[in-house]
Amino acid sequence: KAGVTQTPRYLIKTRGQQVTLSCSPISGHRSVSWYQQTPGQGLQFLFEYFSETQRNKGNFPGRFSGRQFSNSRSEMNVSTLELGDSALYLCASSLQGGNSEQFFGPGTRLTVL
Amino acid sequence: ELKVEQNPLFLSMQEGKNYTIYCNYSTTSDRLYWYRQDPGKSLESLFVLLSNGAVKQEGRLMASLDTKARLSTLHITAAVHDLSATYFCAVKETSGSRLTFGEGTQLTVNP
Numbered sequence: 001k002a003g004v005t006q007t008p009r010y011l012i013k014t015r016g017q018q019v020t021l022s023c024s025p026i027s028g029h030r031s032v033s034w035y036q037q038t039p040g041q042g043l044q045f046l047f048e049y050f051s052e053t054q055r056n057k058g059n060f061p062g063r064f065s066g067r068q069f070s071n072s073r074s075e076m077n078v079s080t081l082e083l084g085d086s087a088l089y090l091c092a093s094s095l096q097g098g099n100s101e102q103f104f105g106p107g108t109r110l111t112v113l
Numbered sequence: 114e115l116k117v118e119q120n121p122l123f124l125s126m127q128e129g130k131n132y133t134i135y136c137n138y139s140t141t142s143d144r145l146y147w148y149r150q151d152p153g154k155s156l157e158s159l160f161v162l163l164s165n166g167a168v169k170q171e172g173r174l175m176a177s178l179d180t181k182a183r184l185s186t187l188h189i190t191a192a193v194h195d196l197s198a199t200y201f202c203a204v205k206e207t208s209g210s211r212l213t214f215g216e217g218t219q220l221t222v223n224p
Binding site: 031033035042043044045048055056058090094097098099100101102103104105106107109 | 156161205209
């Protein structure tokens with residue numbers, strides 16, 4: 001069974017630009033969660049999507065948004081990039097969210113110059 | 114707000130030695146996870162602990178959970194170099210699937 005895939009794996013952008021990251025969950029999984037990992041703040045929850053609906057949201061500004069498609073693939077978008085948005089963005093998929101175990105993808109490394 | 118604290122944050126140990134990483138959390142939770150992360154890599158699931166007194170072992174790693182004390186431990190037995198990595202504990206809130214992570218423990222095992 002294929003694991004969670006994320007594209008692109010690496011991305012370099014400049015301040016003020018916007019970026020879209022993609023996550024394809026494990027086949028059959030309907031919940032996708034996004035996390036940001038930085039050296040200063042550690043691993044922080046961004047949001048969770050289930051059946052195309054945002055079910056939970058972390059404490060991030062409105063520049064961070066996401067969506068989920070009918071095939072459970074998810075995208076997250078960051079607009080007006082700031083230097084502090086440089087991070088590893090991890091996507092995790094689970095069968096139904098809740099108590100279902102989450103499986104993490106390889107991540108997208110975003111660098112903002 | 115759920116808070117998760119790990120200690121130590123940095124751990125340098127010699128091969129063959131034993132050590133324990135501690136994970137404290139601030140509010141009731143119904144499950145706790147331990148993950149391993151190698152540099153530049155994603156998170157690898159090690160253990161899921163579901164109930165008070167739960168103990169799980171895999172190779173040289175053993176994890177336990179005390180929900181009354183809100184404490185989990187990850188014990189390393191006879192460390193080997195291959196265990197060098199950063200270890201995170203993560204606590205799931207009782208509703209939803211959001212995980213709150215500890216700061217991570219960077220483990221270095223020296224030959």
